[in-house]
Amino acid sequence: MQSPVARRMGPKGSPIWHSMLDAAEHILCEEGYGALTSRAVAERIGVKQRLVYYYFRTMDELIVETFRRLAIREKERMSKALAHDLPLREIWEVCVRTTDTRLVSEFMALANRIEELRSEVHDYIEESRRMQVFALAKAMAGRGDDTTLPPIAAAIFATSAALAIHREAEIGIRAGHAEVLKIIEDFIARWD
Amino acid sequence: MQSPVARRMGPKGSPIWHSMLDAAEHILCEEGYGALTSRAVAERIGVKQRLVYYYFRTMDELIVETFRRLAIREKERMSKALAHDLPLREIWEVCVRTTDTRLVSEFMALANRIEELRSEVHDYIEESRRMQVFALAKAMAGRGDDTTLPPIAAAIFATSAALAIHREAEIGIRAGHAEVLKIIEDFIARWD
DNA sequence: GTCTATACACCGATAGAC
DNA sequence: GTCTATCGGTGTATAGAC
Numbered sequence: 429m430q431s432p433v434a435r436r437m438g439p440k441g442s443p444i445w446h447s448m449l450d451a452a453e454h455i456l457c458e459e460g461y462g463a464l465t466s467r468a469v470a471e472r473i474g475v476k477q478r479l480v481y482y483y484f485r486t487m488d489e490l491i492v493e494t495f496r497r498l499a500i501r502e503k504e505r506m507s508k509a510l511a512h513d514l515p516l517r518e519i520w521e522v523c524v525r526t527t528d529t530r531l532v533s534e535f536m537a538l539a540n541r542i543e544e545l546r547s548e549v550h551d552y553i554e555e556s557r558r559m560q561v562f563a564l565a566k567a568m569a570g571r572g573d574d575t576t577l578p579p580i581a582a583a584i585f586a587t588s589a590a591l592a593i594h595r596e597a598e599i600g601i602r603a604g605h606a607e608v609l610k611i612i613e614d615f616i617a618r619w620d
Numbered sequence: 621m622q623s624p625v626a627r628r629m630g631p632k633g634s635p636i637w638h639s640m641l642d643a644a645e646h647i648l649c650e651e652g653y654g655a656l657t658s659r660a661v662a663e664r665i666g667v668k669q670r671l672v673y674y675y676f677r678t679m680d681e682l683i684v685e686t687f688r689r690l691a692i693r694e695k696e697r698m699s700k701a702l703a704h705d706l707p708l709r710e711i712w713e714v715c716v717r718t719t720d721t722r723l724v725s726e727f728m729a730l731a732n733r734i735e736e737l738r739s740e741v742h743d744y745i746e747e748s749r750r751m752q753v754f755a756l757a758k759a760m761a762g763r764g765d766d767t768t769l770p771p772i773a774a775a776i777f778a779t780s781a782a783l784a785i786h787r788e789a790e791i792g793i794r795a796g797h798a799e800v801l802k803i804i805e806d807f808i809a810r811w812d
Numbered sequence: 813g814t815c816t817a818t819a820c821a822c823c824g825a826t827a828g829a830c
Numbered sequence: 831g832t833c834t835a836t837c838g839g840t841g842t843a844t845a846g847a848c
Contacts, residue, residue: 435826438831460733462654465823476833481825530732537729539791540722541652550791557795580796581803588784589777599731599742603749604772611773627844630813657841668815673843 438483440493445483447473452494457531461538464491492544495535498527499552506559515563516616523560523587529595557583567619586612630675632685637675639665644686648726656683684736687727690719691744698751707755708808715752715779721786749775759811778804 438445451472455464466480466487484490502522509518539546557580564579589612593605630637643664647656658672658679676682694714701710731738749772756771781804785797 436831444831460729462733466825467823477824478826478834479832482831485825487824533725533728533732536725536787537652540725541654546791550793553788553791553793554795577803578796578799581799584784584796584800585777585781585803588780592776592780592783595728596745599738599745601742601745603746604770604776607770607773608776611769611777628813636813658843659841669842670816670844671814674813677843679842 435485436482437485438479440483442483444473444475444479446497448480448483448490449494449497452490453498453531456494456534457528461491461534466490488542488544491538491542492548495545495548495552498531499548502527503552503555503559506556510559510563514620516567516619519560519563520586520612520616523590526590526594529591529598532591533595557587560587571619582615586615627677628674629677630671632675634675636665636667636671638689640672640675640682641686641689644682645690645723648686649720649723653683653726653730658682680734680736683730683734684740687737687740687744690723691740694719695744695747695751698748702751702755706812708759708811711752711755712778712804712808715782718782718786721783721790724783725787749779752779763811774807 448469451469452464455468455472459468464487467477469490470477470480480490484493505522506519509515509522512518535545535549539549560583561579564582568575568579589608593608596602597605640661643661644656647660647664651660656679659669661682662669662672672682676685697714698711701707701714704710727737727741731741752775753771756774760767760771781800785800788794789797
């Protein structure tokens with residue numbers, strides 16, 4: 429995965445490093461990973477292609493870093509939601525107003541072939557689910573729980589449905605979405 | 621989308637046409653859409669690259685046809701399930717033992733940039749959901765329905781959860797999957 | 813139907829100057 | 831830090847012979 433010979437590299441986290449990740453995110457979202465090339469990234473931020481390889485060893489590394497930054501951002505949003513008075517409601521808001529599903533689809537597809545990315549996605553899902561389950565378990569324990577729905581199952585149902593209806597909405601499907609959202613919101617309201 | 625000049629084309633549905641779609645499916649699944657090239661398809665079935673362009677105008681056309689064939693196959697499986705004594709149970713079996721989620725991820729990503737494919741995916745989702753809702757509504761109407769769960773919401777929850785846990789299983793996540801499956805199966809069992 | 817041959821664009825990645 | 835220049839490879843798609 430890493431170049432055999434150490435190469436002079438640019439600093440991780442510098443402004444231009446971030447702007448390259450911004451460009452990568454934008455291209456992934458708008459044109460797909462087939463269009464995510466070092467030349468496209470460079471052109472978008474107005475530098476020469478060579479510079480991309482000063483900041484990233486390979487294109488795969490740029491992709492992994494792009495996901496990693498996004499994952500950190502999302503985990504921070506969830507973490508903040510947990511500190512709220514109504515963590516369950518807040519964490520659901522995070523799930524509903526989340527990353528563009530086109531971007532999610534691209535990363536999922538890429539994770540099938542970039543091992544490092546697959547590992548990052550794995551960690552991200554586990555960590556975010558842990559937080560969701562924490563919020564759910566806390567809310568449900570506070571009151572008498574008359575359901576038999578385990579918190580982890582509730583988390584999986586809600587997040588996978590949220591992803592599915594977002595993606596469907598993007599291709600023009602709307603049937604049933606309001607019903608799904610109402611069920612989830614009514615469920616959350618039971619623990620307020 | 622189409623070449624301006626009409627070109628001599630090979631017959632749709634011929635054995636070699638199918639073997640090209642087989643190759644495309646295999647490459648998409650194992651290596652991702654970035655590796656789905658006319659050269660790769662040709663090599664896999666032992667012909668020259670030029671022949672791919674005899675059967676398909678463009679690579680996008682090959683991709684769309686690959687999805688279309690897959691969608692027809694899946695819709696037939698569901699249609700057969702509807703004719704069964706326990707259609708709900710059968711249609712759930714179809715959802716659980718469905719296409720490799722890596723393939724699904726690739727088509728989702730591709731649908732973001734190939735308009736024709738997006739339209740095919742749209743039609744496929746609507747048609748398959750229609751069948752799922754039919755099976756659900758029929759089962760739930762046969763008995764006194766003491767739930768407030770609309771059939772279309774049940775269909776969305778179940779199918780999106782099935783997709784999510786398949787995909788998670790592929791990257792090594794297992795937590796909560798058994799719980800989700802048990803809930804769905806218990807729900808189905810109520811209407812037997 | 814299937815082939816050889818090819819045009820032309822773009823890709824990842826590197827060497828090395830300033 | 832950012833550049834010019836370049837290598838070897840691969841992509842889509844076409845022309846036209848057999």
